[in-house]
Amino acid sequence: MNIDIFGYFAAILTTAAFLPQLIKTLKTKKADDVSLSTLIMFIIGVLSWIIYGYKISSTPILIANLITLILNLLILISKLYFSKASSQY
Template sequence: MDFLTVLGLAAATITTISFLPQMFKTWQTKSAKDVSLVTLITFITGIFLWLIYGIYLQSLPIILANAVTLIFNLIILWLKIKYR
């Protein structure tokens, strides 16, 4: 693996795991009142587009980061709707 791929994977890992605290907090407290629905939906749309872009470029860091981030944020969206 070249340096840029490793750099991309490191950046992808850090930005992706940054959503875990929000997901766990929402799950534990069963409250998502402080999570903006509009922001969440807008972000999910952008992440989905980044995923398509990464697939088109065949860029592993972009694909992995955005696929996992999309899953995490879809879980947060589900919790937001569930605990409304």
């Protein structure tokens, strides 16, 4: 049995876990309930996973964390954008 199967399975689950938050943020145009400090710490952690995955040549780690990084950057951008937009009113 190829151990990478577990890596890909974990990658799908942990990456997909951020889709509901991103969809909710984009639909409601609000991200007040998303902690900025937690989001920033998570993004730094994901960047560390990307470096680690690259160094050990692990495709599951790289793919999962690159997609997770993109999703979380979109959540961060949305949070910053929507908080500025709502403070103008």
